[in-house]
Amino acid sequence: MRETLEPGDDERVRDIVRSTAFFSPEEEDIAVELVQETLARGDASGYRFQFLSVGEACVAYTCFGRIPGTQSSFDLYWIATHEGWRGRGLGRRLLSSTEARIRALGGDRVYVDTSSRAQYEPTRRFYERCDYRKAAQLDDFYGPGDGKVIYCRALGDGPASNREAASLGPTGAPSTPR
Missing domain, CATH: 3.40.630.30 (Gcn5-related N-acetyltransferase (GNAT))
Structure with missing residues (x-):
């Protein structure tokens, strides 16, 4: 699992989200904007990410953050697995890892x-x-x-x-x- 953003993650996220065929172009843009905002502002953006790769391919990701005004509640803003990798337990594995990270952050x-x-x-x-x-x-x-x-x-x-x-x-x- 990778928790740090890298250049190119905005397009990786777009590719994953688009592959699902669940989201509108506007929603794809929102997913990408969250990556770009976090690349620009870091932790101050309030968003955190986890990426799951298989070999060299980034195939799933989550975006999450503490809910402002709460003591210890978090929102899972996005979880998506590339369509070609769905049904293999990767989403559950990624969600479990994200929950562990949220616990570590006090959630x-x-x-x-x-x-x-x-x-x-x-x-x-x-x-x-x-x-x-x-x-x-x-x-x-x-x-x-x-x-x-x-x-x-x-x-x-x-x-x-x-x-x-x-x-x-x-x-x-x-x-x-x-």
Whole structure:
């Protein structure tokens, strides 16, 4: 796993994101802008990256950062695996490594957003298999019929942390039962 950005990572990220055929050109540009901002500003950008390579090929990456105004919650802004490398366990390996890095940075919760569109069903199942629980859904957030699904994972020692996450509201605060 590589945690430092290098020249050319902006185009590596574009290639990975584009290969998935999930994202619009505007979303591809956003992914690239986060790399460019981090190359320009370093840690002050608030973004951190991990890259997974197989041989010489960079095949997957994550972008994450502490959520401003929180004590120890992090957002996973991007996780993407090049289409040619999907289905080999690399995404799970990368996510696990990213969670370990978040723990090392003092994080104890990870939030991730995805779309409610049918195309993203495999993405939602991936998060659920990785012990993320659905914390909220905001209907029509991205557009008509395209809601935002927010997942959360409390980082800790496996199932106990999952039970803890189940008692949290979408902001990471304990939820009050209705």
